[in-house]
Amino acid sequence: MTTRRGLFVAPFDALADPGLVGDLAASADAAGWDGFFVWDHLQYGDRVSAIADVWTCCAAVAMRTEKLLFGPMVTPLARRRPQVLARQAASLAVLSGGRFVLGLGLGDDWVGEFSSFRDEPDPKVRGRMLDEGLEVLTALLSGEQVDHDGNHYTVHSAGFHPAPSVPIWLAGRFGNQAPLRRAARHDGFFVIGLDSPGDLGEVSAALSEHEPAPGFELVIDLQPEQAPVPWLDRGASWVLTRIGPFDLDLTEVRRIVEAGP
Structure with a gap:
């Protein structure tokens, strides 16, 4: 199995400029990286200001x-x-010629990411919203007419076009079974919080019990100083290099990006 390499970039502080993020992605494309994935946060504690x-x-x-x-x-x-x-x-799938991947997850309220804005703070409720939201989202992305009356979402006679293929990767922390089961029904699992390559073997074994579809992606991220080699034969199809979240130095970020995978 060929393992692809990507960047996992927090657009914070020194990188809190979409034009600069675009510049870094262009450099990553030229340097031979396979992917460029961006964190989605509204706030991230006192150490992040932008x-x-x-x-x-x-x-x-x-x-x-x-x-x-x-x-x-x-x-x-x-x-x-x-x-x-x-x-x-x-729209992003069309704009990019089919290169867009939609990463979804439960989210975490540890810095008031939800409660500060009166969004749902209870992770169990967010889990139910995630499952129902996935049902609505995938139905709309199919291009078929959708009618849905649920506890959290309602759709009446809606059919969306264009309807390009959009892979969906679900994220979850190592050891939590609900995200793993959820991910196995879609296109990939971004597993967070692995301590060692051996943990990845445990994840691969657990996923196989749920029989994900061919082409399913198992995704991990490492710090820039971590060697990827020990992880490459443990079932990961993507190994991402984490950039951020704190004390980002643009010169060092550019060095990592331009060095390639």
Whole structure:
């Protein structure tokens, strides 16, 4: 299995400029990286003072690159309206010629990401919203007519076009079974919080029990100083290099990007 390499970029502080993110993505494309994925946050605690909007960043990446896969990694679906998200995802897929990947997850309220704005703070409720939102989102992205009356979302006689193919990767922390089961029904699993390559083997074994579709992606991220080699034979199809979140130095970021994978 060929493992692809990507960048996992927090658009914070020194990188909180969508034009600069587009520049970095263009450099990554030229340097041979396979993917460029952008964090989606509204706030990130006292150590981060500036944050760029993930959708504007993704549009910049789409316009400045030719080969990279890219997308938000990850968007908490519970704070988005799935019908609006479907339009955004489809438009980015068209804009990029089919290179857009939609990363979704539960999100975390550790710095008031939800409660500060009166969005849903309860992770169990957000989990139910995520499952129902995925049902609505995937139906709308199919291009078929959708009618849905649920606990959180309603759609009456809606059919969306264009309807390009949009891979969906779900994120979850290592050891939590609900995100793994959810991811196995879609196109990929971005597993967070692995301590060692051996943990990845455990994830691969657990995923196989749910029989994900052929081409399913198992995605991890590492710090820039971590060697990727020990992880490459443990089932990961994507190994991302994390850039951020704190004390970002633009010169060092450019060095990492331009060095390639």
